[in-house]
Amino acid sequence: MRTPIIFGGLALVLVAVGTLVVQKEHVLARGTPLLLELAPVDPRSLMQGDYMVLDYAVSREARPNEGTEPEQGRLVLRRDESDVGHFVRVEAPGTVxxxxxxxxxxxxxxxxxxxxxxxxxxxxxxADHYAKAKYGELRVAEDGSSVLVGLRDAERQPLGSPEP
Structure with a gap:
């Protein structure tokens, strides 16, 4: 009796993970490119290895007023000719x-x-190589979901892996 329950639970977990992967791959393949200016970042974690905690300028501009904004929602952004996103407003009900x-x-x-x-x-x-990052590069789906695909420098050039 336990074996079918264990394998059933495992199958559900695998289906859920597979669905998330397919959704993210769809955003990567068909999402709109968007660059977001980075605010100062922390380039290190002793417990998890080297990484950057990204803080976006639009996040700071969109700070909610204490208790007046919902805990989640959608920001409205406008992309400029360089694909850099700029904060316009927080979505309100019925926003077009x-x-x-x-x-x-x-x-x-x-x-x-x-x-x-x-x-x-x-x-x-x-860390020194990635400390030059000035933009986060995302792919954004029509529903507002996004995937981080890389970092860019001040000239908006991709920061690939450093040369050995």
Missing amino acids: LAPGEMWLNYKVRQGRVRLGAESFFFQEGH
Whole structure:
């Protein structure tokens, strides 16, 4: 009796994980490119290895007023000619996007607006290379979900792996 329950539970977990992977791959393949300016970052964690905690400028601009904004929702952003996103407003019920605007999902955690792509991990010893990052590169789906795909420098050039 236990064996079918264990294998059934395992199958459900695998289906759930597979579904999440397929959704993220769909956003990567078909999502709109968006660059978000980074605020100062922390380039190290002793427990998890080298990584950057990303803080986006639009997150700071969209700070909720204490108790007046919902715990989660969508920001309305406008992309400029360089694909850099700029905060316009927090979505209100019945909001219709104007031409050139897009949604980006957010959650408020510990008084900060979080966009879901808050960490960027890299190989140990490469912190100096990634410290040059000025933009986070995301792919954003029509519903506002997003995936972090990389970091960019001040000239908006991708920061690939450093040369050995």
